[in-house]
Amino acid sequence: MPELPEVETVRVSLNKYIPHGVIKRVVVKKPKLLKDLTVTQFQSALVGQSFQPIERIGKLLIWPLKGQDLYLLTHLKMTGQFIFVNQEKLIATGHSDADSTMSLTVPNKYTHIEIHFNNGGAVYYNDMRQFGYFKLVNKEELLRVKSKYGLEPLTQNFSLDNFIALLQSNPKANLKQFLLNQSKIAGLGNIYVDEIAHRSGVSPMRKVGTISKKEILNLYEQINKVIKQAIKERGTTFSDYLDADGNKGNFIKYLKVYQRMGQHCLTCKKGEIVKVKIGGRGTHYCNNCQK
DNA sequence: CTTTCTGTTAGAAA
């Protein structure tokens, strides 16, 4: 479930390794993951170059190439993973969960793109559903891409005033779809939207225009709190999310509604967590304490 | 066996 906290965790874990090597070899097994780019173009743009520290906007990773007007953009979509290993064919094992038996070897059948470095390290892109993409852009195109993203949580731009103004300019949307909209707020996805609405005591189907000042304040605080805590816990591993070291995220321990349908509410102890579909997305909330 | 569902989102269709 790569949403903001997961993508941020991947970014930070990749940055331990990625900026320290010169790209020696690039393997592309699924050319269709390259957007507007042939395999040869991709390889010749990268080989011999090196990356500067990876940046992020929303759920998008930005890999600047050193000394070039060129940026690699990668999106993990639903099942993308970047796994870094120091030597080829090394086994990366997740250790974050005590009872985890998960382990993975790279490359594997879901490894579609590999970037090898001259220091012996390599980063492997795995993607079971092959929804993710790689794209090369220049600064101008990067700015155009960035401009489509909304307020970025945990930055100065995500101020209470800006948040209130954003809500006021979208009164007809329901809360669920509003929070999921990347052009309004960048980086929230299905899990964190449900968790944030729950912790704010607001129903995901509420029209944004009917949300009170007090509830807006709750939402603002919970977006900050949930995103911060999820980053601290290195994200949520529901099925296949892993960081660049192959570790799972721990935030699953703190989920109050996501995938808890039919269970009792941990917040009010009275309601039941129900699951409905809003805007085509599975949506979880408490039928008692979210109004 | 077939059908439905799943973390995303761009783009088409309505």
Add this chain to the structure above:
DNA sequence: ATTTCTAACAGAAA
């Protein structure tokens, strides 16, 4: 202009 639906894909669950 805005909202809803579908397509990319693989695999688990029903």
